[in-house]
Amino acid sequence: MKGWLLDNLGWKIFSLVTATVLWLTFVNSPDLVTSITAPVEYLNVPADMELIPDTLERIRLEVRGPAARIHQFERSSPAVVLDLREIKGPSERTFNITAEHVRLPPGLTLVRAIPSRVHLRVERRLRRLVPVRAHIVAVPAGFRVESWRVEPAELAVVGPESRVRRVEFVETDPLECTAVAGEQTLRTYAFLRDPELRLESSGALTVRIRVAPQGEPAGLGESAGRE
Numbered sequence: 496m497k498g499w500l501l502d503n504l505g506w507k508i509f510s511l512v513t514a515t516v517l518w519l520t521f522v523n524s525p526d527l528v529t530s531i532t533a534p535v536e537y538l539n540v541p542a543d544m545e546l547i548p549d550t551l552e553r554i555r556l557e558v559r560g561p562a563a564r565i566h567q568f569e570r571s572s573p574a575v576v577l578d579l580r581e582i583k584g585p586s587e588r589t590f591n592i593t594a595e596h597v598r599l600p601p602g603l604t605l606v607r608a609i610p611s612r613v614h615l616r617v618e619r620r621l622r623r624l625v626p627v628r629a630h631i632v633a634v635p636a637g638f639r640v641e642s643w644r645v646e647p648a649e650l651a652v653v654g655p656e657s658r659v660r661r662v663e664f665v666e667t668d669p670l671e672c673t674a675v676a677g678e679q680t681l682r683t684y685a686f687l688r689d690p691e692l693r694l695e696s697s698g699a700l701t702v703r704i705r706v707a708p709q710g711e712p713a714g715l716g717e718s719a720g721r722e
Contacts, residue, residue: 528559528606533573533597535613539580545655547691549614554592560603568600575608582617585656589614618655622695623662625652627685629702630666635674641705650685651695658691665694672706679704 532553537546554575558565575596582588590596592608599605627650629643645667652662668683685698 526559527562527565528557529565529569531556531558531569531573533575536574536576538576538578541579541582541584541617543620544582544585544617545620545691547616547618547655549616554613555609556597557606557609558599558603559606564600564602568603571600573597575613577613577615579615579617585618587614587616616655618657620653621656621659622651622653623659624649625662626664627700628664628666629704630669630686631672631704632669633671634706635672637709638672638674638676638706639709640672641707643702643704646701646703650698652687652692653695654689654692658689662687662689662692667700667702670702670704672704676707677705679706 532555535548535552535554540546556573556575558568560568575592576598577590577596579588590613592611592613594605597605597608627645627648629645631640631643634640650665652659652665665685665687668686670681670683672679681702681704683700683702685694685700687694
């Protein structure tokens with residue numbers, strides 16, 4: 496028994512001192528209340544559903560506890576975690592943020608969350624092809640646009656069903672023609688105004704614009720529209 500106590504005595508003393516120092520650090524650390532900004536994370540999201548939160552994607556947490564533990568918690572990248580396992584189809588759900596959503600370590604308490612609730616609308620994901628329009632913002636003086644053509648002519652828009660159904664078309668980024676008669680080829684990208692929607696592809700586009708001098712007899716593209 497005595498031999499066991501004396502084995503590695505130096506390491507045992509070092510471990511005891513280290514544990515005592517750590518314990519005293521946490522016990523004697525003054526209590527603080529501080530604000531920590533945390534992102535919202537979602538668990539068990541149905542694969543074919545889209546989330547539309549009514550609040551921002553970050554929540555301010557007021558946390559109370561020993562200063563040392565609070566600093567440790569801040570370094571751990573805290574998050575507000577919401578479990579959606581009960582959601583099986585399109586619906587709405589309100590979560591009241593409590594300590595169980597934050598995973599606080601021992602010794603810390605959640606004073607409040609701002610905002611205190613997260614309201615979610617859950618919709619089915621919809622994919623829909625919509626036409627692409629050329630957004631021509633500048634034509635040199637003395638010239639006019641006879642016609643334009645976008646390739647590809649349609650793009651797939653993806654997102655919450657109600658928002659996708661409202662989209663009639665997508666536009667190109669703003670285009671400027673040069674003072675050269677004939678067909679001009681421009682490379683550009685598609686622009687979606689609704690931030691909740693996305694394109695299935697990169698949105699890269701080729702736009703062919705036919706430009707003619709003012710006063711020249713109009714061709715079939717007089718309406719300055721798609722060929």
